[in-house]
Amino acid sequence: MDLIARLREVVGADSVKVGDDVPRRNWQDEAGLPPVAPVALLVPRTVEELAAALAICHAVGQPVVTQGGLTGLAGGARPAEGEVALSTEKLVGVEEIDPSAGTLTALAGTPLEVIQKAAEAAGFMCGIDLGARGSCTIGGNVATNAGGNQVMRYGMTRRNVLGLEVVLADGQIVRSLNKMMKNNAGYDWTQLFIGSEGTLGVVTRVVLALHPLPRGILSALLAVNDTESGIRALRRLEQTIPAGLLTFEAMWHEFYEIATGTFRVIAPLERGRELYILVADAVVAQSSRERAGLWALRESVYDYKREFGPTVGFDISIPLDRMADAIAAYRVAIPAAFPGALWVAFGHLADSNIHLQVVPRPWTPETAKAVDRLVYSEATRLGGSVSAEHGIGTLKRPYLALTRTPPELALMATVKQALDPKAILNRGRVL
Amino acid sequence: MDLIARLREVVGADSVKVGDDVPRRNWQDEAGLPPVAPVALLVPRTVEELAAALAICHAVGQPVVTQGGLTGLAGGARPAEGEVALSTEKLVGVEEIDPSAGTLTALAGTPLEVIQKAAEAAGFMCGIDLGARGSCTIGGNVATNAGGNQVMRYGMTRRNVLGLEVVLADGQIVRSLNKMMKNNAGYDWTQLFIGSEGTLGVVTRVVLALHPLPRGILSALLAVNDTESGIRALRRLEQTIPAGLLTFEAMWHEFYEIATGTFRVIAPLERGRELYILVADAVVAQSSRERAGLWALRESVYDYKREFGPTVGFDISIPLDRMADAIAAYRVAIPAAFPGALWVAFGHLADSNIHLQVVPRPWTPETAKAVDRLVYSEATRLGGSVSAEHGIGTLKRPYLALTRTPPELALMATVKQALDPKAILNRGRVL
Numbered sequence: 001m002d003l004i005a006r007l008r009e010v011v012g013a014d015s016v017k018v019g020d021d022v023p024r025r026n027w028q029d030e031a032g033l034p035p036v037a038p039v040a041l042l043v044p045r046t047v048e049e050l051a052a053a054l055a056i057c058h059a060v061g062q063p064v065v066t067q068g069g070l071t072g073l074a075g076g077a078r079p080a081e082g083e084v085a086l087s088t089e090k091l092v093g094v095e096e097i098d099p100s101a102g103t104l105t106a107l108a109g110t111p112l113e114v115i116q117k118a119a120e121a122a123g124f125m126c127g128i129d130l131g132a133r134g135s136c137t138i139g140g141n142v143a144t145n146a147g148g149n150q151v152m153r154y155g156m157t158r159r160n161v162l163g164l165e166v167v168l169a170d171g172q173i174v175r176s177l178n179k180m181m182k183n184n185a186g187y188d189w190t191q192l193f194i195g196s197e198g199t200l201g202v203v204t205r206v207v208l209a210l211h212p213l214p215r216g217i218l219s220a221l222l223a224v225n226d227t228e229s230g231i232r233a234l235r236r237l238e239q240t241i242p243a244g245l246l247t248f249e250a251m252w253h254e255f256y257e258i259a260t261g262t263f264r265v266i267a268p269l270e271r272g273r274e275l276y277i278l279v280a281d282a283v284v285a286q287s288s289r290e291r292a293g294l295w296a297l298r299e300s301v302y303d304y305k306r307e308f309g310p311t312v313g314f315d316i317s318i319p320l321d322r323m324a325d326a327i328a329a330y331r332v333a334i335p336a337a338f339p340g341a342l343w344v345a346f347g348h349l350a351d352s353n354i355h356l357q358v359v360p361r362p363w364t365p366e367t368a369k370a371v372d373r374l375v376y377s378e379a380t381r382l383g384g385s386v387s388a389e390h391g392i393g394t395l396k397r398p399y400l401a402l403t404r405t406p407p408e409l410a411l412m413a414t415v416k417q418a419l420d421p422k423a424i425l426n427r428g429r430v431l
Numbered sequence: 432m433d434l435i436a437r438l439r440e441v442v443g444a445d446s447v448k449v450g451d452d453v454p455r456r457n458w459q460d461e462a463g464l465p466p467v468a469p470v471a472l473l474v475p476r477t478v479e480e481l482a483a484a485l486a487i488c489h490a491v492g493q494p495v496v497t498q499g500g501l502t503g504l505a506g507g508a509r510p511a512e513g514e515v516a517l518s519t520e521k522l523v524g525v526e527e528i529d530p531s532a533g534t535l536t537a538l539a540g541t542p543l544e545v546i547q548k549a550a551e552a553a554g555f556m557c558g559i560d561l562g563a564r565g566s567c568t569i570g571g572n573v574a575t576n577a578g579g580n581q582v583m584r585y586g587m588t589r590r591n592v593l594g595l596e597v598v599l600a601d602g603q604i605v606r607s608l609n610k611m612m613k614n615n616a617g618y619d620w621t622q623l624f625i626g627s628e629g630t631l632g633v634v635t636r637v638v639l640a641l642h643p644l645p646r647g648i649l650s651a652l653l654a655v656n657d658t659e660s661g662i663r664a665l666r667r668l669e670q671t672i673p674a675g676l677l678t679f680e681a682m683w684h685e686f687y688e689i690a691t692g693t694f695r696v697i698a699p700l701e702r703g704r705e706l707y708i709l710v711a712d713a714v715v716a717q718s719s720r721e722r723a724g725l726w727a728l729r730e731s732v733y734d735y736k737r738e739f740g741p742t743v744g745f746d747i748s749i750p751l752d753r754m755a756d757a758i759a760a761y762r763v764a765i766p767a768a769f770p771g772a773l774w775v776a777f778g779h780l781a782d783s784n785i786h787l788q789v790v791p792r793p794w795t796p797e798t799a800k801a802v803d804r805l806v807y808s809e810a811t812r813l814g815g816s817v818s819a820e821h822g823i824g825t826l827k828r829p830y831l832a833l834t835r836t837p838p839e840l841a842l843m844a845t846v847k848q849a850l851d852p853k854a855i856l857n858r859g860r861v862l
Binding site: 098100151156172176183184186189191212231235318321353387389410412414 | 529531532533575576578582586587589590599603604605606607609610611612613614615616617618619620622623625626627631643644662666669670748749750751752779781782783784814815816817818819820821822823827831834835836838839840841842843845846848849850861862
């Protein structure tokens with residue numbers, strides 16, 4: 001019996017799609033790579049079905065790519081040639097909110113926004129928030145250790161996870177739906193799967209720690225004359241606001257000028273300063289219209305593609321004490337290497353994460369790769385990382401060794417080999 | 432050449448102690464198990480020496496037990512027969528405080544209190560605090576994922592760790608002295624070693640994220656009539672104090688009566704209520720004398736051994752919505768099974784962690800084991816864990832399977848096998 005027939009036996013004929021029945025959306029993620037049709041698309045209705053399907057793939061060495069909301073920016077969820085795509089789209093639902101423990105348990109395919117709303121309805125706040133909230137899934141958030149807008153206060157996804165259910169490469173289900181903040185009984189194996197981008201197992205259920213619901217959100221815009229002053233403002237605000245800031249979003253002047261010039265966002269503060277910072281605290285209520293006005297600045301970046309054509313985007317970390325050096329270096333090196341290029345820097349800053357958007361003129365695959373090399377080599381020269389929150393996927397694999405030492409890469413390979421010896425899970429991603 | 436001679440070659444003769452040169456303190460930890468002399472005590476002066484010594488032990492399959500401050504309560508650091516003890520006591524020092532990143536880098540053998548003071552001198556706070564601060568080491572805190580007094584606000588040790596240097600079983604040094612809050616470049620392999628109690632590698636350097644230094648600490652004592660009201664008070668306080676409480680320490684009435692009766696601690700509130708809660712917030716200054724008065728209640732537990740002789744102590748987690756059931760069940764079952772036994776419950780509560788102290792009369796190794804079985808089976812029946820913060824070590828190994836499923840234990844064994852195939856590191860601990 002062939003693979004498709006065997007898969008249909010365990011998950012049902014209508015849950016195994018092939019050929020034209022595979023929707024085009026499952027051919028790619030948001031990384032902008034050329035679409036590739038998977039050999040088949042599996043949409044199991046239960047965790048047990050998913051496990052049975054994975055056991056079959058494992059037995060025959062069939063490579064599998066896991067797909068959540070397909071919003072990833074690193075190419076991790078796009079099928080490679082010959083892969084079966086495994087979608088969690090039918091594993092949907094908030095299964096429990098425990099108000100006493102302050103936890104929420106959901107199936108992996110549940111969209112983040114559904115979880116946020118369920119938490120709020122129960123009087124809690126979900127600590128994870130990102131732009132893709134409407135389509136990204138909690139399983140994908142966990143698999144990629146997603147960052148987003150509230151990392152300052154609530155940490156990355158890792159910090160919000162108390163328990164997991166995972167299906168291993170061979171179809172074994174491992175479950176620890178722990179709801180307790182403290183549980184030092186043996187290895188916390190769940191940590192292995194958070195942020196490993198689906199290469200060690202498939203996340204199927206998640207227990208999140210929820211947070212008290214803030215009564216409102218106050219936003220403000222600051223302008224300072226240099227990056228160091230921005231970091232000093234951060235430290236001062238942390239002292240004054242013991243709860244921790246909700247957000248601290250930096251926009252260097254090139255970014256602010258495009259937002260308030262090209263995109264005509266009203267400039268709440270005069271142009272010509274080095275750095276503008278959107279600060280949000282989560283205590284005092286404020287008109288949401290006023291808040292939206294400030295955020296329009298930051299969100300102008302979503303219009304770049306339409307206005308400027310293809311860009312080269314970056315999600316890098318830079319140690320805070322080298323941040324000013326990094327901005328200064330990029331400001332000189334990018335225009336020198338790519339005359340006429342547009343470039344801007346912005347991002348969360350406080351958590352060491354900035355984003356760059358570069359538009360080389362002309363944009364070609366070759367100039368884009370050259371921009372990659374320049375930005376990543378500079379980031380790693382300053383002790384930074386080639387991925388702060390978007391992950392490695394396939395796109396950044398060539399650059400992982402810039403950020404990680406050979407013993408680190410060897411250790412990662414040891415873990416991969418132990419958990420997925422046939423390398424059927426998300427092959428070619430990360431490692 | 433024999434093992435001792437080879438070890439002396441790489442770490443120097445005076446760093447390999449044998450026979451009477453091994454101090455008695457290295458024969459045991461704080462778990463109260465009978466002392467055992469190690470085959471030799473290694474006290475390397477550098478990480479490179481430590482790595483070279485471990486490579487030699489690995490080559491010949493010599494089992495090694497790692498020792499930090501020897502303050503563990505689970506028997507993990509006591510040598511087993513035939514083991515070499517590897518002490519981090521000479522790997523001491525705060526190597527860097529980076530005020531811009533808000534991080535501190537230290538060698539593993541540095542006592543926690545030294546780290547706390549260095550952080551405070553630089554205007555920051557260390558998020559980790561526990562009673563053993565004067566003698567426990569940061570390496571031990573990381574290896575055991577220590578909890579302690581400030582978990583509500585700053586989390587367990589895991590949340591405070593940004594980077595690690597670890598020596599693997601075969602002597603390979605793996606280093607990621609990351610100082611950035613966000614770094615999703617490949618697997619975060621450091622998570623594997625946090626809380627694995629030295630069974631996967633030896634922690635040699637730690638990068639901690641520091642916190643803003645609070646201006647003062649306010650303590651208060653609450654009394655409520657049932658456990659549920661205590662949990663409601665917790666949720667209300669969390670809403671009111673957005674920074675999160677520094678501590679929330681519960682003391683059930685048996686505990687309060689012994690503190691204010693037997694130990695004559697002044698009763699700030701009348702006796703006869705179900706639950707007393709010490710709450711501390713970290714914003715408003717208050718006289719430290721007043722604060723010390725309240726804490727004398729909680730600290731009365733340190734006098735139990737002197738007053739009552741040997742006790743059976745527990746560090747368990749109970750889901751918050753089962754907490755009242757757990758207290759009610761113990762209150763009935765312990766006196767029923769052990770007539771005349773003294774028992775008290777207290778602990779952090781808010782983080783699902785409580786401690787019990789039970790004094791069976793008479794105390795014998797057999798009655799102590801019977802108390803173990805009763806307490807652990809009740810905790811796991813209610814969905815709790817046999818270790819909230821103290822770890823598994825050797826003492827709780829018989830009970831790990833009560834808390835973890837066979838697939839979980841199999842996964843832990845897979846990881847152990849991959850990282851320490853000869854099982855030379857802390858053999859017989861945890862798994």
